[in-house]
Amino acid sequence: IFIDEIDTLAPARGKFIGDSGVSDRLVGQLLTELDGLRDCTQILLVGATNRPDALDPALLRAGRLDLQIKVDLPDQAGRLAILKVHNQGRPLQAVNLKDWASRTEGWNGADLALLTNQAALAAIRSYSAKGIKSPKKIRITNAHFTTAYNALMSQKQSHNFK
16 A cells, blocks of 8 residues: 555644544544554554655554655756657757756656656657657757756746755
């Protein structure tokens, strides 16, 4: 069982005022259910969060979610590997993925996948505007990556992200 953003389901109890204790009761019920999973040896529960500090400490006790694995943001080599995977088989023309790996410090794998997909869409739009309909003629260029990068950076800044 995978629970993404488990911090929203099991926030530290006692921190919410004005919700009539609903959050605390929900966390308590979740902990009870997790305790019931001990006898289910065929079930593995995995929770993911980017805010481990917001989790209720009881959730991390032995027998519940007792193994924690921190996954950091990829370094430049990791970003390059991610970019290579997401661009494998794509018609790149004069795109230096190493340069893009360098320019995207602080980006995660989903951000990089979005960058490559947006660059591909920019290429499709560009070729379509020129009346070129054959997919075999489309090439994704550095200019398309720049268009995608600028759009994503604008979105990140408007959402106060780094």
